[in-house]
Amino acid sequence: MSGDSMPLVIVITHFINLIVILLLIRSGLHILADHPFLYWTDHTRRDNYWLKFGKKQIPEDQIYQAHDEVEKIGHWALPGGEHHDFGNARNWHFTAAIIWLGTGAVYWGYMFATGAWRRLIPTSWSVFPAAWHDLLTYLSFHRPPISAFHPYDPLQQLTYAAVAFLLPVLMILTAAAMSPALMNHFPKYLLLFGGRRQVARSLHFIGMVLFSVFIIIHVVMVALVYFFRNVQIITFGHTGVNFVAALTVFMAGLLFVLVFHIVITYFTVNHRVRTRQILVSILNPVIHTVFGRMAPKKTYKKKDISNFFRVNGLPPDTEEFYKLRDNGFKDWRLKVGGLVENELELSLADIKSMPKQEQITKHICIQGWSAIGEWGGVHMREILNRAKPSSEAKYIVLHAYDVDERGKPFYEALRISDMHDKYSILAYEMNWKPLPLEYGAPLRLRCERKLGYKMVKYIRSIEFVKDYKHIGAGRGGYREDNILFDNEASI
Numbered sequence: 252m253s254g255d256s257m258p259l260v261i262v263i264t265h266f267i268n269l270i271v272i273l274l275l276i277r278s279g280l281h282i283l284a285d286h287p288f289l290y291w292t293d294h295t296r297r298d299n300y301w302l303k304f305g306k307k308q309i310p311e312d313q314i315y316q317a318h319d320e321v322e323k324i325g326h327w328a329l330p331g332g333e334h335h336d337f338g339n340a341r342n343w344h345f346t347a348a349i350i351w352l353g354t355g356a357v358y359w360g361y362m363f364a365t366g367a368w369r370r371l372i373p374t375s376w377s378v379f380p381a382a383w384h385d386l387l388t389y390l391s392f393h394r395p396p397i398s399a400f401h402p403y404d405p406l407q408q409l410t411y412a413a414v415a416f417l418l419p420v421l422m423i424l425t426a427a428a429m430s431p432a433l434m435n436h437f438p439k440y441l442l443l444f445g446g447r448r449q450v451a452r453s454l455h456f457i458g459m460v461l462f463s464v465f466i467i468i469h470v471v472m473v474a475l476v477y478f479f480r481n482v483q484i485i486t487f488g489h490t491g492v493n494f495v496a497a498l499t500v501f502m503a504g505l506l507f508v509l510v511f512h513i514v515i516t517y518f519t520v521n522h523r524v525r526t527r528q529i530l531v532s533i534l535n536p537v538i539h540t541v542f543g544r545m546a547p548k549k550t551y552k553k554k555d556i557s558n559f560f561r562v563n564g565l566p567p568d569t570e571e572f573y574k575l576r577d578n579g580f581k582d583w584r585l586k587v588g589g590l591v592e593n594e595l596e597l598s599l600a601d602i603k604s605m606p607k608q609e610q611i612t613k614h615i616c617i618q619g620w621s622a623i624g625e626w627g628g629v630h631m632r633e634i635l636n637r638a639k640p641s642s643e644a645k646y647i648v649l650h651a652y653d654v655d656e657r658g659k660p661f662y663e664a665l666r667i668s669d670m671h672d673k674y675s676i677l678a679y680e681m682n683w684k685p686l687p688l689e690y691g692a693p694l695r696l697r698c699e700r701k702l703g704y705k706m707v708k709y710i711r712s713i714e715f716v717k718d719y720k721h722i723g724a725g726r727g728g729y730r731e732d733n734i735l736f737d738n739e740a741s742i
Contacts, residue, residue, distance in 0.1 A: 255402060255480070256489040258367065264358045265485070269471040271354065273460055274347035277329035277512070279459050281340035283626045284322045284332045286619035289456055290449040293613060294557040295620040301453070317563045317618055329512075339519050340619075342530035345742070348426070354409055355419055370403070381405035384445035384623040394476045402484060414465050418458055425455035431615040431740035432700045435674075437548035448613070448621055450451055500668030525725075527735040534737050547674050547699040551611040556682060557622040560614070562689045567652040567709050575652075578691040589648070589715035592639035599693050602679065604713055605629040609683075610674050616703040617736065626697050628682030628703045631670035632715065634677070640667065644715040648722060649707040655733075663707045663728035664738070665698060673701040677710070702740040 287304035288295065297309050304321035309315055324332035330339055362368040373379075385395050385406035395404050403411060424443060427433055428451035436442055444450040473481045483490045486500040519526045566572070575583045580599050587595035609627045640647075646664045654662035669675060675698045679686050685691040691708025698706055707727065719727050727738030 252398070255400075255484065257402065257484050258365075259362070259488050260357065260361050262369075262485065262488045264354050264361075264608075266504060266542065267354045267393070268351070268358075269466075271347050271351045271509060272466070273508065273512065274329065274515075276342060276353065276459055276463055277327065277349065278340045278344035279326060280328040281332055281337065282344060282619070283329065283456065284324045284328065285334060285337045285638045286317065286320060286616070287322045288320075288620070289453045291453060293447045293449050294559065294622045295449060295561070295622060296559040302456075304616065315562070316565065317561045317616060317620060321618075326516055326520075330516055335734055336523065337618075338730070338737070339523060339526050339530070341423060341736060342527055342534060342735065343353040343515075344532045345534050345538070345737075346656040349533065352423075354673075358415070359410070361489075370401075371408060371415055373405075373408060373412065377425060378408060379406045382409045395407050396696075397477060397480070400477070400480075408507075410465070418461060422462075424628075425451040425458065426742075429455070429615075431541055431613075431702060432545040432547075434615075436545035438549040444559070448615065454621060455674075460510070475608045479682060486568070493612045521646040524724075525733055532742070535739050538737065538739040538741050542700075542739070545700060545741075546672050547612075549612070549699075550674070551613065551623050553611065555612050555623050556611060557626060560622040560624055560690070561616070561620055563618075563703065564615060564690050564708065565652065567654065569652065569654060572709070575693075575705050583693050585694065585710065586712040587634060587638045588712070589642045590644035590717065591715050592641065595638055601678065601681065602629050603692070605633045608676050609680075609695070610676065610699075612674060612697065612699050614703055615707075617730075619741070624676040625680075626676060628676040628678035628694075628697070629685065631675045631677065635667075635670060638713075638715065640715040641716050646716050646719050648714040648716055648719060649710055650707040650709050650712045650714065653729075655729075658734070659723070659729065661729040662706070662723060663724065663730075664716070665701070665704050665705060667701060669698055672698065672700055700741065702742075704728070705740045 259410055266339060270454075283304065286401040288297075288300040289302040290300050292299060296685065296727070306323065309320075318334060320428055321334045321337075322332065322674055330336040357585070362371070365512060375475050388395055389406070399405070402409075416655050428441055428444055428448055434448060441448060441451075444454070473485070480490055482501045483492050483494060483497040486492075486497045486504070560668065566576075583599055585595070585597045585602065587597070590674050607627060608630050609625060611623065611625045613621055615621050615625050644667060648664045651661040655661075676698075678691075678695050678697050681687060683689055691710075694710045695708040696706045696710065716722070718723065723729065724732035726732050726735075728736070730736045731738045
């Protein structure tokens, strides 16, 4: 392999990476816009962030939802920063991540199998003073001689080694730390980041910034330093090709990237449900395979409890719920039915008479914020044991009193297997006090392997079903139906 050549497999993975990393950056910006705060602590308040985007002011005289903090940033993000498109931003992000990981595996596999890694990873300490010399050369608006490129000069070699081998590892490790399933199943994993998920989230953002800066500098340097040679190697892998042909392919590739991003943005905005259907069909099997069997193990101590816990979703605004609330929920009944041997109708007193479980756990919202709280209630196994679901039942559907402005009720579907987790409970207490109204009174679900949107508040009834396709829009929950989240909720 000569200094003026690049294997075709590297040319191809290089092009795919350009497309995919731009997808990751654009969708990542949309995800960030849904909670535009970055922290170094998991006790995420409105005054302890280290970086904030946007200009929204937080009112102090009313209940302020996390949804109210969302910023709109435009279609240079994917799909554009609106909260109702947040689900598809996530769906694109994780689909792109899967492609990126696959491309990276091919790239790394080739590099280490063929020994081509030596082109990037320095094998001598002399590369550092040589790279410093190159940096000074560039800063003086000169360029190293062509003989310094084999095919990279020492400064490029160090930079590309970091971007190709170190930065991806950082992004993978920090991304995994944002999974409630993984974090709660392998509690020591989070020690990589001081035991704090928000550190991983902040480092993930910094990694995105580094990738962005690299792309900008990389493109500029390709254009300014031996452009003819660079275009020939980038497109055909060697310098023995006609420059006009190489330039034509180069420009066509850039045009393809631009058109691709315009098309997928248009399609995503105008065909939201179809986009979600396509992407989730790729995502869900992968997410469930990786995270589906990670039962939670992690709990915290009383001293770890957060002094601020965001509200997400206002109490139900219906006359029926007002009557129940005003009577202290004495007339409230939890109805349990569907594919069960025994239908149940339980009062709050009935539920409180069952064996009580207390747990201190970390709540992870899909938007990015987190908080630690104590929850007291009855384990879901008590409901399962009394209702005795049939062998046909695969999912449990929790229906809530919430109804949106269009009259659509809130619900979520989860696998029955998730209800056997050690920390899956129906909570009627928070921090050793009756569950506050804004946090889901009289009863809410806690399922610690999932993101917060699956933990239904203001529960009306529980239904055991074979499938959830006949409920709502058939996507597994209110958020899945309307904001187009995936229904795995594990990362």
